[in-house]
Amino acid sequence: MSAAETRRKGGNRKAVALIAAAAAHVSLALSLSAAWAGPGDDLSQARRIVAIGGSVTEIVYALKAGDRLVARDSTSTYPPEAQALPDAGYIRALNAEGVLAVTPDAILALEGSGPPEALDVLKQAGIPLAMVPESFTAEGILAKIDRVGAALGLSDAAAGLSAAVRSDLAAAMAEAAARETKPRVLFVLSLAGGRVLASGTDTAADGIIRMAGAINAVEAFSGYKQLTDEAIAGLKPDVILMMDRGGDHGAGADELFAHPALALTPAAASRRLVRMDGLYLLGFGPRTAAAVRDLAVALRQPGSTAQ
Amino acid sequence: MSGPRATARARPIEGDRAPRARIVLGCLALALVATALAALMTGATGLANPEAIRLMLAGERPQGDLLLMRDVIVLADIRLPRVIMAGLIGASLAVSGAVMQGLFRNPLADPGIVGVSSGAGLGAAAMIVLGGGLLAPVTALFGGHAVSFAAFLGGLATTALLYRIGTRGGSTHIATMLLAGIALGALAGAALGLLVFVADDRALRDLSFWGLGSVAGATWDKILTAGPVIALVLLLSPLLARALNALVLGEAAAGHLGVNVQRQKRLAIVAVAAATGASVAVSGGIGFVGIVVPHLLRLTIGPDHRYLLPGSALLGAILLIAADTVARTLVAPAELPIGILTALAGAPFFLWILLTRRGFSLG
Numbered sequence: 001m002s003a004a005e006t007r008r009k010g011g012n013r014k015a016v017a018l019i020a021a022a023a024a025h026v027s028l029a030l031s032l033s034a035a036w037a038g039p040g041d042d043l044s045q046a047r048r049i050v051a052i053g054g055s056v057t058e059i060v061y062a063l064k065a066g067d068r069l070v071a072r073d074s075t076s077t078y079p080p081e082a083q084a085l086p087d088a089g090y091i092r093a094l095n096a097e098g099v100l101a102v103t104p105d106a107i108l109a110l111e112g113s114g115p116p117e118a119l120d121v122l123k124q125a126g127i128p129l130a131m132v133p134e135s136f137t138a139e140g141i142l143a144k145i146d147r148v149g150a151a152l153g154l155s156d157a158a159a160g161l162s163a164a165v166r167s168d169l170a171a172a173m174a175e176a177a178a179r180e181t182k183p184r185v186l187f188v189l190s191l192a193g194g195r196v197l198a199s200g201t202d203t204a205a206d207g208i209i210r211m212a213g214a215i216n217a218v219e220a221f222s223g224y225k226q227l228t229d230e231a232i233a234g235l236k237p238d239v240i241l242m243m244d245r246g247g248d249h250g251a252g253a254d255e256l257f258a259h260p261a262l263a264l265t266p267a268a269a270s271r272r273l274v275r276m277d278g279l280y281l282l283g284f285g286p287r288t289a290a291a292v293r294d295l296a297v298a299l300r301q302p303g304s305t306a307q
Numbered sequence: 308m309s310g311p312r313a314t315a316r317a318r319p320i321e322g323d324r325a326p327r328a329r330i331v332l333g334c335l336a337l338a339l340v341a342t343a344l345a346a347l348m349t350g351a352t353g354l355a356n357p358e359a360i361r362l363m364l365a366g367e368r369p370q371g372d373l374l375l376m377r378d379v380i381v382l383a384d385i386r387l388p389r390v391i392m393a394g395l396i397g398a399s400l401a402v403s404g405a406v407m408q409g410l411f412r413n414p415l416a417d418p419g420i421v422g423v424s425s426g427a428g429l430g431a432a433a434m435i436v437l438g439g440g441l442l443a444p445v446t447a448l449f450g451g452h453a454v455s456f457a458a459f460l461g462g463l464a465t466t467a468l469l470y471r472i473g474t475r476g477g478s479t480h481i482a483t484m485l486l487a488g489i490a491l492g493a494l495a496g497a498a499l500g501l502l503v504f505v506a507d508d509r510a511l512r513d514l515s516f517w518g519l520g521s522v523a524g525a526t527w528d529k530i531l532t533a534g535p536v537i538a539l540v541l542l543l544s545p546l547l548a549r550a551l552n553a554l555v556l557g558e559a560a561a562g563h564l565g566v567n568v569q570r571q572k573r574l575a576i577v578a579v580a581a582a583t584g585a586s587v588a589v590s591g592g593i594g595f596v597g598i599v600v601p602h603l604l605r606l607t608i609g610p611d612h613r614y615l616l617p618g619s620a621l622l623g624a625i626l627l628i629a630a631d632t633v634a635r636t637l638v639a640p641a642e643l644p645i646g647i648l649t650a651l652a653g654a655p656f657f658l659w660i661l662l663t664r665r666g667f668s669l670g
Binding site: 071074086087089090092093095096097098099100101102115117118120121124125126202203225226 | 386
């Protein structure tokens, strides 16, 4: 900070707005370079924090620091208290002025938050920003908890939560791995227009399917892509997994298995469709161990289940 | 909904509309100033405080007083660039629409229809999806402006191609261009589909938000890159007015009136390509402004391009500044993509034009 302090002693500069903006940007960039250095960033005194990203918000509440939040993004739907906070928009389409309107003194954001322009303006306004890394593994969850704890000045509480989550995840994954069946699972993100948008590897869906001791039926590509109808039959999924929310995500089992391609799958023969809440299933936060257990059970049950 | 329909018969351009048109233009100019000031004053953080406005005008940033500094930053780095950007984009879309409609002698022409927007969109999408891989050198070269640059290039390339296809033996066939534009638009759509297929999760989400259009990313940086191009086109557009007026009578007749039809057409096409490329580059796809605004003005001040073009610029700017202000305050602290608002207002209007098309003409 000292470098920034000496820069700020320039006092009031009389210059055109642009030059002033550039100068402010430089001095703040200097003071904020620490913010990007990672765990050195200190939000421990912050009492008006904006949490961006469903799992980040969950972790803040799990650390009993929910009272320090003043706003959240639209993906932060759990715990229920979080829904009472003002919604600052979608994680990737934040409104800089909207965030400033809740007079925050810090921002805690999941990797991938944006747009960059909005984050730049918020940094310029002198609001400390702590980024939380995202990855779809058990280690990824622990890293998130450690990062959020360190940023909030709650390292001790985070260490406790982290240890509990670690053993819980290990137990849940061991239970899942010990089951004798390894069902092939097709995660369907959407059925819009009768076309199946499915998850390949390197996604949250792929991560949670693996943790639940099952096999992702799609291994040929990464990310979410549309499948051709013929390929679906060839994937031979035993179970279809979907998010449980409005729109086409709420497609019922009847509608789903009426789809000509899905009708040809083993999943259709035994009418096995599992639907779970999106954030619970794909959030990779403190509740993931429970989600792994629920998913491991649901994937091996006859018939359709919705959690 | 259905008011008395304007009886727009094909009439030669009359002088008696001129005083009225001037009055309307004057009112629009005043309305633009009022809208811009209102937009600057309102936002998610509430009404601007006078001290912050004073500091912004003085180009000062208060040190120490964090809240005041925030107010100044909101004004100078969020609202002001957004208002300027929305105004420029709105004017650019409306004028491009008006010029295209005059050129094609069709009230429903629009840069979107001849594939210029698709080309620009494809350029941007290519950058969003491949910026980290195949096109990494471009990213390295242009950094944050890579997407804008690619969009601009895509728009210009599409236009150049269209022009080559439509020009035979030194004369440009507008009908051929229109058909070629539809084909190129389809091609661009297919290429976009391919990009969506290879896109990763993050690029997909960027693409979908980009497609809805937004002025949210307005920064001084972007205004300095896209602004001059748009401003230049806006300032030069009145030079096209006489030729566009003559073109209403058909190309041969316009030639007899002493208009260098070929040169004027070329100028108009390049102007639209530049303005559309620059607009799409910074704000994504914002629909219907280019159709709705010129049409509204024709109903009010008639078809004379000498008034229609500046009028379109003013009304386009007013509408987009107003739409953007609604977009960023209605669901605060979140915001709506502006493309949703313009399409919500524009699409029904577009349908209404189609339904009342009988008896409608440009003249």
